Amino acid sequence: MxxxxxxxxxxxxxxxxxxxxxxxxxxxxxxxxxxxxxxxxxxxxxxxxxxxxxxxxxxxxxxxxxxxxxxxxxxxxxxxxxxxxxxxxxxxxxxxxxxxxxxxxxxxxxxxxxxxxxxxxxxxxxxxxxxxxxxxxxxxxxxxxxxxxxxxxxxxxxxxxxxxxxxxxxxFETSEIVHKTIMTDGIGESVLAEMLSDWEENLPLNMKLAYLPSPGKVRLRLSITGESKPALEKMVDEEVEKLKKILPDNIFAYDDIAIEERIAELLLEKGKTLGTAESCTGGYIAHLITSHAGSSAYFKGSVVSYSNEIKEKVLGVNSKDLEKFGAVSQEVVEQMALGARKVLNTDYAVATSGIAGPDGGTDEKPVGTVWIALAGDFGVQSEKLELYKVRERNIKVSAFKVLNLLRKELEK
The missing domain is CATH 3.40.980.10 (MoaB/Mog-like domain)
Known part of the structure; x- marks a missing residue:
């Protein structure tokens, strides 16, 4: 209907x-x-x-x-x-x-x-x-x-x-509708569509697949209509199992949930805590995390270190490294993550430092250059992102990418 x-x-x-x-x-x-x-x-x-x-x-x-x-x-x-x-x-x-x-x-x-x-x-x-x-x-x-x-x-x-x-x-007499959303990361929409083309062509005739891209991720939604809900759910589950084999490392949730909700599940499950050190994201990661009820159980706080002075005096970033490598660098973002973990006394800390735009870039470090880092018992890991000319999009993608680093570590 x-x-x-x-x-x-x-x-x-x-x-x-x-x-x-x-x-x-x-x-x-x-x-x-x-x-x-x-x-x-x-x-x-x-x-x-x-x-x-x-x-x-x-x-x-x-x-x-x-x-x-x-x-x-x-x-x-x-x-x-x-x-x-x-x-x-x-x-x-x-x-x-x-x-x-x-x-x-x-x-x-x-x-x-x-x-x-x-x-x-x-x-x-x-x-x-x-x-x-x-x-x-x-x-x-x-x-x-x-x-x-x-x-x-x-x-x-x-x-x-x-x-x-x-x-x-x-x-009214109504039919049953079953939707299943699969959250994927790390693969763009067009590449993902190519990878899934054979699987998609062989879906049951009454099952539809939709691609819903957003910064850093693509939602896949399977939909099917019929008379028996258990039978429909069984058909969807069978297709999801096939999908897992095609994308073994790129699925982070099986419901339409945000990355911060998945992080919450994992931190609560493992009894771990998190803090953030944010420069180019300006507190956006902390906002995402604390927008969900109960986040005080695993989130301790954030240092929004927009200036080099705060990076140095609060997070303990080496002043010589700031001068030599600049705030947007692997050396600095890793120290930010380590410093936040120490200052906030958390099991994990994530950090971001970059040039969100629309100005501030150079030939060496153009707008969209972002470094992200994750610190934990294992030490620290970092990644360089080369993003866009659009400030809002850069902030959202940076937040997703660094939280996804944490998600992968927690799921190990």
Whole structure:
């Protein structure tokens, strides 16, 4: 079964906010055997709304829409949908009381805009919204369903998880969808595709492979649809086993997880700790690690040694080496990693030093030159990266590469 998603809001079209709703909804629908065939963003204009939903409901049995249900004059979705489905707006006394009670908690009196929030189309089914005042409305026409939800993400998610998904799965017959993501490193997308060409050509006819590249890694996603979930999972597992033999050293996870999540698993499993010494990445590695709950169990801290003074005085880098080899060098980055491990008293420490760009490069060390290092009981190891002219990409790739050094060491 296929669905379409429509997001309403000029703020999306002008780039003021990013549409995170659609990605979350698509992922959630997939859990229940509902694929998403099209995602559309449109303006807060009645004609656009009508034209878009009319076309979508011809293509898909289920259309989910978010946005335009607020209490202000620019939120016209409810009125537009009522007119389109030939319904009248009537006051829902229960919803009115709910809005009134919510406002009273903050000492606010009902005004005409709040009162309009309690109006609902007289022929629509209302799905409870326990996280806000805007109603979730279910419309049916020609055996097709359109659901309109508020665009506030936590309201939309609450509605989906606390009533709407159940209503959808009760109304529609759905198939099973199984996805498996394999995280690979060290091989570019085109080279990887060539390596996997024979395997890919011999996949079962109902199984699809997608390549999803990002800085430093490529995600491979296998997808298959059918009636029996155990049978589908067995088919996917069989293909993953074949893939392991083709890429024995380049798979670092079998779920759609970030490298820092895999590092967390390994450090917790082995009872080890980590610290970072960052120059060109400016604390980005520490940010990645600490963005996950529970990181205090294995992460002790970071030294962002942007200046040579901090490299020397805090991390103990030899001043003569700094002068002779420069901050972006094997000698310095290795001392940074060793120094961080000592200062932070950790089992492992990673370090980065490079020229992220867009300026600062020389003929000898152009923009994108980065040294990374890992220190542990084994001593220290380092690697030179020759990256790009784009600062943000250089920072992300450097962080991934040095964490991947750690990942490989922990998996030995």
């Amino acid at each position: 296929q669905a379409e998603i429509i997001t309403i809001g000029d703020e999306i079209l002008i780039g003021q906010i990013v549409d995170t709703n659609s990605a979350w909804m698509a992922k959630e629908l997939n859990k229940y055997g509902i694929g998403v065939s099209k995602i559309t963003s449109i303006s807060d204009e009645a004609d656009d709304i009508v034209t878009t939903i009319e076309a979508a409901m011809k293509r898909a049995p289920l259309v989910l829409m978010t946005g335009g249900l607020g209490p202000t004059n620019d939120d016209i979705t409810k009125k537009t949908l009522s007119d389109y489905f030939g319904m009248k707006l009537i006051q829902d006394d229960e919803l009115y009381q709910k809005i009134q009670d919510r406002l009273a908690k903050y000492g606010i009196s009902m005004n005409p805009f709040n009162q309009e929030q309690a109006l609902i189309p007289d022929g629509a089914r209302i799905i409870p919204n326990n996280f806000g005042s805007a109603p979730c409305m279910w419309f049916e026409k020609n055996k097709r369903v359109l659901v309109s939800m508020p665009g506030v993400p936590f309201e939309m998610k609450g509605i989906m998880q606390n009533g709407l998904i159940s209503a959808i799965t009760e109304h």
